[in-house]
Amino acid sequence: MSFAVIELNDSGLMASVDGAVLARSPGFAVLDGNRLMTGTEAYDCARLLPRWTNNRFWHQLGTEPLAAATPNLRHNADLAFAHLEAVWADTGMHAESAVFAVPPYYTRDQLGLLLGMAGEAGIPVTGVIDSSVAAAAGQSLTNTTLVLDIFLHCITLTQLGASVQLTRTDAATVSDVGVFTLWDRWANIVANQFIQSTRYDPLHQADSEQALYNQIPEWISGTSGQLSQFDLVTTSGNRSVQVTRDQLLTACSAIYPQIVQAIRSRLPAGESVSVLLTHRLRGFPGLRDALALLENVNVSELPESAVNDSIWTHSEAITSRATVTHVVTLPVQASKIDNNSTPAASPTHLLLDAQAIAIGTAFRLNEDLSTGLRESRDPICTLYTDGHTVRIDPHQEGLTLNGYAVSPGTSLAVGDVLRVVGIDITLISVSQ
Known part of the structure; x- marks a missing residue:
């Protein structure tokens, strides 16, 4: 059998085996009577059952007594153990051991506590690695x-x-x-926009408040452009509101x-x-x-x-x-630069019919090409320079690259063809 990779980031522990993600589980714990919930189940009812909620047990992993301790939940390590045990229950049948990718701020004592918890949970641990080192090891590196x-x-x-x-x-x-504070700020920004636009307050009822918070993380990761639509899905019906990029920026600009x-x-x-x-x-x-x-x-x-x-x-x-x-x-080194080779030219311009427009540092392409290539505050995509590479981030539908869908951060080469709502744009290089 294979080993499991368990990435210990409390915004969402992720357990994978053979490249397949088997568990995504945020670091939340909620006590409902005598029943302890952890992970997604806890996150999904943290606003419905706010009296005993904890989301700091991984961040402050230790054995200091909790303020609201119970006989079975004495400290953060007890909560972390329960969460880890639940994650392993979803993963252990597919793996015979585990490798932990741990936060860069964990101390020696916290790492020792983690290994002790894993032993109590019956998890054979064969490796522990700094998550940032692991994240970077497969990338093109500078010194x-x-x-x-x-x-x-x-x-x-x-x-x-x-x-x-x-x-x-x-x-x-x-x-x-951290992202917990940002989720809260973004949720309040969306709620205020609902109030101003529709006079509906999603924070007025616990179920709609919970629905709002449940949707915020995934929605934020998919936002792009100057205007994003938030579709609130609740048991009483669905509602939508438009939120601007500038509004969302107020949560994190500081x-x-x-x-x-x-x-x-x-x-x-x-x-x-x-x-x-x-x-x-x-x-x-x-x-x-x-x-x-x-x-x-x-x-x-x-x-x-x-x-x-x-x-x-x-x-x-x-x-x-x-x-x-x-x-x-x-055992990974910075990428070697071959001084004897000639680097391939990166695209510098967009070409539509006889019109060529420089990409520059960033070009936010307007979806409407009826009057030629123009920039827009609400673009269909953004082309930008990343060192010596030109990349593209899509923001709306109706865009393909060489006939395929475009992923964020895709690198572009001379001769690539962007199709924008049925119209082809060619990437070219113009000598300066």
Whole structure:
């Protein structure tokens, strides 16, 4: 049998076997009478049963007594154990052991506690690795690479060196505002927009409030463009409202300067640096715009499978040790640059009939091509430069690339053909 990869991010623990995700489980616990619920079940009723709810037990993993302790739930470790046991119940039948990908801020004591909990839960652990190291190992790396990640109650920035091998050199919490706070802010922004537009308050009733909070995480990850529609689905009916990007930006704009400053302070002089954003930051309004203020920085988004894929690729280095150790180094080097080769030209312009428009740093393409190539505040897609690569983010339907659907962050090459609502646009390179 195979081993399971369990990524311990409290915004959603993810357990995978052979590349298939078997469990996604947020770090929530709700006590209803004598019944303890964890994971998705707890998250889905946290607003309905708010009297005994805890979502800090992974972030503050330890054995300090809880303020509202019970004989069976004495401390955060008891809650984490119950959650881990439930995740393993969905996973263990498909795997004979587990590898943990752990937050960069976990201490030696917390790692020891985690291994003790795993032993009590009957989980054979064959490896533990820093999640940021694992996330970066399968990517194209510069000598200095930074990984930005978000948890329920913090944002972390991990610095990695890759000149000889991939090694974690620093890990810092850049903000104590995590995605839990942002979900709450975004939910209130959407609720206020409902009130202003329809006089309907989804926070007035517990069931509609819970429905709103249940939908926020997935909705945010899919938002793009200047205007996004939120469709609230409740047992009493469905309602919709339009929310602008600027409204959503107010929830997170204050934390972006902290992120930018943390990255800027770690940039080596005269070198290009890769900044890798985990998939948990997908859809955050204005984040890429804020990072565009940094020079010599190439920003890219990691796929959800990044940690799992790298652990499988480097499984021998992680799991073949005599004892389970906290892995913060992998045999991966920065990408080599072949000075004798001529790099392929990146596209510089969009060509429609006889009209060529420069892509520049970013070009937000209008869906309506009746008057030619134009930018729009509500584009069908955005083309942008990412170091020496040109990429595309789709925002609306009706767009294909070389006949196929377009995924966010897809790289573009000279000769590629974008089809926008039945009209072809060619990517070309124009010598300056």
